[in-house]
Amino acid sequence: MIDGLGSTGTTPLHRLPAGVKLAGLAVIATVLFVVREPMVLTAVAAAAIAVALSTGRGVAATARDLALPLGLVAAIGAVEWGLGDGEVAACVVPRLVALLFLAHAVTLTTSTAELAETFEAGLAPFERLGLIDAGRAALTLTLAIRFVPLIVEEAREIREAQAARGLSIRPTALIVPLVVRVLVRAEEVADAIDARGFPPNKNSNM
Amino acid sequence: MTTRDLGFVALFAALIVALGLVPAVPLAGLPVPITLQSAGVMLAGLLLGPKRGTAAVAVVIALVGLGFPVLSGGRGGLAVWVGPTAGFLFGWLAAAFVAGTVAMRLDTEAHAPGVRLAGLIGGAILGGIVVLYAFGIAWLTFGAGFAFPKAFVGSMTFLPGDIAKALIAAFVTAQVRRAFRLERK
Numbered sequence: 001m002i003d004g005l006g007s008t009g010t011t012p013l014h015r016l017p018a019g020v021k022l023a024g025l026a027v028i029a030t031v032l033f034v035v036r037e038p039m040v041l042t043a044v045a046a047a048a049i050a051v052a053l054s055t056g057r058g059v060a061a062t063a064r065d066l067a068l069p070l071g072l073v074a075a076i077g078a079v080e081w082g083l084g085d086g087e088v089a090a091c092v093v094p095r096l097v098a099l100l101f102l103a104h105a106v107t108l109t110t111s112t113a114e115l116a117e118t119f120e121a122g123l124a125p126f127e128r129l130g131l132i133d134a135g136r137a138a139l140t141l142t143l144a145i146r147f148v149p150l151i152v153e154e155a156r157e158i159r160e161a162q163a164a165r166g167l168s169i170r171p172t173a174l175i176v177p178l179v180v181r182v183l184v185r186a187e188e189v190a191d192a193i194d195a196r197g198f199p200p201n202k203n204s205n206m
Numbered sequence: 207m208t209t210r211d212l213g214f215v216a217l218f219a220a221l222i223v224a225l226g227l228v229p230a231v232p233l234a235g236l237p238v239p240i241t242l243q244s245a246g247v248m249l250a251g252l253l254l255g256p257k258r259g260t261a262a263v264a265v266v267i268a269l270v271g272l273g274f275p276v277l278s279g280g281r282g283g284l285a286v287w288v289g290p291t292a293g294f295l296f297g298w299l300a301a302a303f304v305a306g307t308v309a310m311r312l313d314t315e316a317h318a319p320g321v322r323l324a325g326l327i328g329g330a331i332l333g334g335i336v337v338l339y340a341f342g343i344a345w346l347t348f349g350a351g352f353a354f355p356k357a358f359v360g361s362m363t364f365l366p367g368d369i370a371k372a373l374i375a376a377f378v379t380a381q382v383r384r385a386f387r388l389e390r391k
Binding site for chain 2: 068150
């Protein structure tokens with residue numbers, strides 16, 4: 001799943017600089033939570049879905065990528081609606097749908113290297129103040145974004161394996177193996193980074 | 207911070223995000239979809255220790271500000287940073303730090319198994335509930351202008367779920383540490 005993300009391509013969104021995409025996402029995310037017009041939010045959600053599909057990822061693949069969070073959004077909408085807050089549901093659902101598809105479009109069309117470079121450039125002022133090591137902080141942010149889909153996928157696999165064996169799906173039964181896998185993978189990632197000698201440790205605080 | 211620490215911080219931040227995106231266990235009789243995201247925050251402190259646990263939470267908060275839908279149910283954006291519930295978001299930093307500090311003191315070889323488990327549960331509750339709610343309710347009252355009783359009572363509706371999550375975080379920590387040796391820092 002992870003190799004499908006941040007892949008190369010030539011769509012307009014791929015060619016847009018990462019800084020523009022990240023700034024745009026931040027602005028739209030902020031505006032979306034201020035707007036309280038169901039019609040406007042629904043239009044934005046439709047546009048967001050169109051933007052996500054313009055990346056060439058395909059309808060089926062995109063639906064699979066976002067199935068779990070979209071299921072949660074549907075549940076939230078159903079609860080709001082069930083509580084008699086149809087108006088709230090009409091705002092919450094399109095708002096969250098828009099944000100999920102737009103953020104997915106950004107991660108789909110931006111390579112890991114480009115993402116890290118952009119974060120590093122954005123964090124440079126804080127490095128000049130002596131607050132952080134911009135290169136390492138940017139790498140941490142980028143790794144976190146890249147590994148979310150992988151961990152969601154692993155959670156799904158663990159749950160399916162346990163369901164297949166007829167085990168009850170208790171929270172600890174899901175999280176314990178998931179956390180162990182995450183810790184093991186974190187060590188592998190650290191080794192891979194060290195093997196490539198990146199980024200140089202400047203002995204400053206993260 | 208070593209590269210290994212960087213890996214733990216980044217992947218634990220990703221785990222906290224993932225736990226907010228995966229619809230968690232349907233609890234009988236509870237209509238609200240529950241995620242284990244706040245249990246992930248307590249886990250970060252309990253497992254990684256105060257410094258790295260707080261760093262993992264800081265990464266998640268940064269991703270929220272960048273507009274990524276990383277909070278439970280897909281919320282994100284700078285609006286969350288300044289919204290009425292911002293105290294609960296930034297309070298996560300203190301929650302992970304306090305949980306990690308308590309765990310580092312009490313969950314050691316020097317203590318009896320009972321003390322160790324009590325330390326994990328106590329750390330999760332002190333950080334993830336007492337300290338977190340103090341931040342959350344303070345911001346609801348002074349930042350968002352809710353009357354204190356309303357802010358307090360409203361927050362208390364989350365208490366049963368959060369107690370369950372603190373217990374989950376503590377038991378998961380004890381079990382994971384049997385499978386994976388990890389020093390806290």
